[in-house]
Amino acid sequence: MDWNxxxxxxxxxxxxxxxxFTVVMMIVAYTVLAERRVLAFIQGRLGPNRVGYGGMLQPLxxxxxxxxxxxxxxxxxxxxxxxxxxxxxTVAALMTIIVYPFGPDVYxxxxxxxxxxxxxxxxxxxxxxxxxxxxxxxxxxxxWSSNNKYSLMGGLRASSxxxxxxxxxGLSLIxxxxxxxxxxxxxxVEQQSSWYGFKWNIIPQFIGFVVYLISAIAETNRVPFDLPxxxxxxxxxxxxxYSAMKFALFFMAEYVNMFTVSMLATTLFLGGWNGPFVExxxxxxxxxxxxxxxxFLFLYIWLRGTLxxxxxxxxxxxxxxxxxxxxILNIILTATLMFFDVPLFRFR
Amino acid sequence: MLAxxxxxxxxxxxxxxVSMVVQRNPLYSAISLxxxxxxxxxxxxxxxxxxxxxxxxxxxAGAIMVLVVFVIMLLNxxxxxxxxxxxxxxxxxxxxxxxxxxAEAAFxxxxxxxxxSPQDPSTSDVGLTSxxxxxxxxxxxxxxxxxxxLLLMAIVGAMTLARRAAxxxxxxxVIPGAQSLPRHRVDGEATSDATQIRTTSTAEASxxxxxxxxxxxxEKE
Numbered sequence: 001m002d003w004n005x006x007x008x009x010x011x012x013x014x015x016x017x018x019x020x021f022t023v024v025m026m027i028v029a030y031t032v033l034a035e036r037r038v039l040a041f042i043q044g045r046l047g048p049n050r051v052g053y054g055g056m057l058q059p060l061x062x063x064x065x066x067x068x069x070x071x072x073x074x075x076x077x078x079x080x081x082x083x084x085x086x087x088x089x090t091v092a093a094l095m096t097i098i099v100y101p102f103g104p105d106v107y108x109x110x111x112x113x114x115x116x117x118x119x120x121x122x123x124x125x126x127x128x129x130x131x132x133x134x135x136x137x138x139x140x141x142x143x144w145s146s147n148n149k150y151s152l153m154g155g156l157r158a159s160s161x162x163x164x165x166x167x168x169x170g171l172s173l174i175x176x177x178x179x180x181x182x183x184x185x186x187x188x189v190e191q192q193s194s195w196y197g198f199k200w201n202i203i204p205q206f207i208g209f210v211v212y213l214i215s216a217i218a219e220t221n222r223v224p225f226d227l228p229x230x231x232x233x234x235x236x237x238x239x240x241x242y243s244a245m246k247f248a249l250f251f252m253a254e255y256v257n258m259f260t261v262s263m264l265a266t267t268l269f270l271g272g273w274n275g276p277f278v279e280x281x282x283x284x285x286x287x288x289x290x291x292x293x294x295x296f297l298f299l300y301i302w303l304r305g306t307l308x309x310x311x312x313x314x315x316x317x318x319x320x321x322x323x324x325x326x327x328i329l330n331i332i333l334t335a336t337l338m339f340f341d342v343p344l345f346r347f348r
Numbered sequence: 349m350l351a352x353x354x355x356x357x358x359x360x361x362x363x364x365x366v367s368m369v370v371q372r373n374p375l376y377s378a379i380s381l382x383x384x385x386x387x388x389x390x391x392x393x394x395x396x397x398x399x400x401x402x403x404x405x406x407x408x409a410g411a412i413m414v415l416v417v418f419v420i421m422l423l424n425x426x427x428x429x430x431x432x433x434x435x436x437x438x439x440x441x442x443x444x445x446x447x448x449x450x451a452e453a454a455f456x457x458x459x460x461x462x463x464x465s466p467q468d469p470s471t472s473d474v475g476l477t478s479x480x481x482x483x484x485x486x487x488x489x490x491x492x493x494x495x496x497x498l499l500l501m502a503i504v505g506a507m508t509l510a511r512r513a514a515x516x517x518x519x520x521x522v523i524p525g526a527q528s529l530p531r532h533r534v535d536g537e538a539t540s541d542a543t544q545i546r547t548t549s550t551a552e553a554s555x556x557x558x559x560x561x562x563x564x565x566x567e568k569e
Contacts, residue, residue: 006349081375123477126402133410137382137417144375144421152421159418163411183477 016118020097027290028255029059035301042305069244074147077241081145086242086249089138093256095131099124100263101186103273103285116273116286117186124185125177128264129170132219136162138253139221139228139238146241154237157312158228162219164319169215171327175208175334176201176268181347189272193279200271204337204344207330209269211323216261218319220254222300224307225315262296263289353394361387375420378413385409399477524550529557 033048033055040047049055073082103116121127136159143155179201180188192199202209218225229237239250266272270292273285310318337345364383371377385408392401484492528544547553 078375081379084379121398123398123402126399126406126477130402130405130410133406133414134382134386136410136414140414140417140421141379144417156418156421159414159421163414163418166410 013118017098020118021094024094024097024256024259025252028252028259029063031255031258031297032062032251033058034297035304038298038301039305042302063248066245066248071244071246072241074241076147078145078147081141082241083246085138085142085145086246086253087138088141089135089253090249090256092131092135092138093253093260096128096260097263099127099185100260100267101189101272102263102289104278104282106282106285115186120184120186123183125173125183125188125268128185128260129166129173132257132260133166135253135257138250142242142250143238146238148241150234150236151238151240154228154234154240157234158221158238161221161225161227161315161319164316165215165218165225165323168211168319168323168327169219171324171331172208172211172215173268174327174331175205178331178334178338179204179345179347185267185272189267189274192271193274200269200274202269205269205330205334207326207333209265211327211330212265212269214323215319216265217300217303218315220257220261220300222254222258223304224310226309227312227315230309258297258300259293262293262300265296266292350394354391357387357390357394361391375417378416378420381416382409382413385413399480523553527553529553 036058037047037049037055047055048058051057051061073079098118099121101115101117101120105113105115107113139158139162140155143151143153143158146152176188177183180191182188188201192201221228228234229239231237234240239247242250266289273289275284275288278284278288334345338347361384364380364387368377368380368384371380385404389401389404389409392398392404526546526548528546531543531545545556547556
């Protein structure tokens with residue numbers, strides 16, 4: 001097949017994006033179901049188990065309900081921004097999917113050997129961070145345009161929280177970048193292959209991993225950092241005035257964000273698609289990758305069932321006075337150990 | 349294909365820039381400016397400078413504009429009224445400057461552009477991460493370090509300005525009796541610490557809050 005033909009190239013790209021989009025949407029839908037079921041089991045309930053076998057068709061029923069619900073737009077809202085906000089949130093959440101490598105080179109009948117990554121960017125990691133930082137606008141603008149005090153408080157809380165935790169999130173990744181010397185996610189995964197998992201970045205970069213994990217939970221507005229939508233104080237926070245499909249877009253954006261930060265954690269710290277026998281059977285790669293991502297998603301649900309919510313001043317103090325110094329300490333430590341050529345910290 | 353994309357993003361950038369100037373609502377102007385930054389980043393990608401594009405998005409669209417939007421939301425700035433009378437002299441100035449800009453663009457387009465054979469952007473490595481990093485830490489090390497010191501000074505300056513000098517205003521009075529005060533009311537450096545501090549008497553509370561005891565007693569009489 002002629003890969004240099006621009007029409008074939010663009011066509012294959014669109015096909016790959018469509019497949020990735022479908023897979024992500026399926027996983028998101030079933031993460032919502034899994035969250036409801038697992039939370040129910042943690043709390044000694046059964047959860048939704050009526051639609052389909054064990055509730056397996058519940059996401060479809062939810063979707064139908066969202067589509068047919070009445071769409072209410074507040075009378076005094078700023079209409080243009082009010083419609084723009086959920087679009088920004090969802091688009092920003094979905095745009096990062098294209099850079100994650102989810103498998104090694106595999107052989108596909110009729111197509112030959114292909115790479116299981118949609119696009120390899122020289123600045124893949126920066127692209128992810130940039131798009132994530134644009135996602136704040138969706139929440140902030142939603143809070144402002146609804147013309148509702150609870151929405152506005154939720155929007156303000158969300159923006160200050162996201163700005164604060166974005167710093168420690170970005171700094172926690174510097175250690176990995178220092179060691180791998182590239183921003184290309186595909187190369188970072190390849191560097192972690194072989195040696196039975198001892199080359200995974202989680203071992204030398206354990207502090208970075210912990211800081212990343214905590215900041216990522218705050219970035220996705222999840223319990224225990226879900227202050228922007230604290231229902232006891234703010235009704236539903238920034239999406240109080242949103243109904244029907246527009247609310248569903250915010251809901252979807254939150255779960256897609258959970259999925260993408262889990263993919264980033266897997267790619268950078270847990271060796272991406274690497275695992276036993278992946279050299280012999282390349283198709284194991286995507287399975288390992290998804291398995292690791294699902295582990296993180298389960299961790300999110302588990303935390304939600306376990307931890308109470310922070311107070312806002314505790315949240316800010318924790319972010320600025322604990323996580324940020326810890327991330328900077330990790331950078332200094334990594335750089336020093338690399339300078340003295342300590343075995344685990346050798347430049348790759 | 350590239351020309352089409354260039355027209356799309358270039359047109360988007362110009363449209364957003366015009367919208368930013370024309371809009372009367374400051375938040376709409378801010379959103380238009382974000383649109384300008386994002387379309388500029390797309391243009392950088394097409395010029396084979398992905399690093400600069402990513403930094404453009406992270407720094408301008410992701411950090412600076414978030415702060416601008418945050419402040420507009422926090423202050424709830426109203427739509428500004430048009431003040432044609434005060435800004436009348438600016439119209440001819442702007443027109444003259446625009447004429448100079450268009451003349452410059454035309455000059456580059458016809459004279460400079462004709463002399464040089466255009467370089468294929470895909471073969472250049474100017475915008476790649478590694479070449480920018482190498483340049484910053486070898487050839488341009490001194491300007492880089494000076495910039496970092498400038499930024500550090502800006503941070504220190506911002507922190508000094510943001511520190512509250514007085515905890516309460518000159519007209520404040522203390523509620524009589526024992527009470528518990530959140531720490532950020534008492535300590536000027538704790539901005540958001542709500543830990544409760546218990547006081548046993550009016551005198552202790554006024555000492556903590558630095559309220560003038562003598563004035564209070566004068567008012568009592």
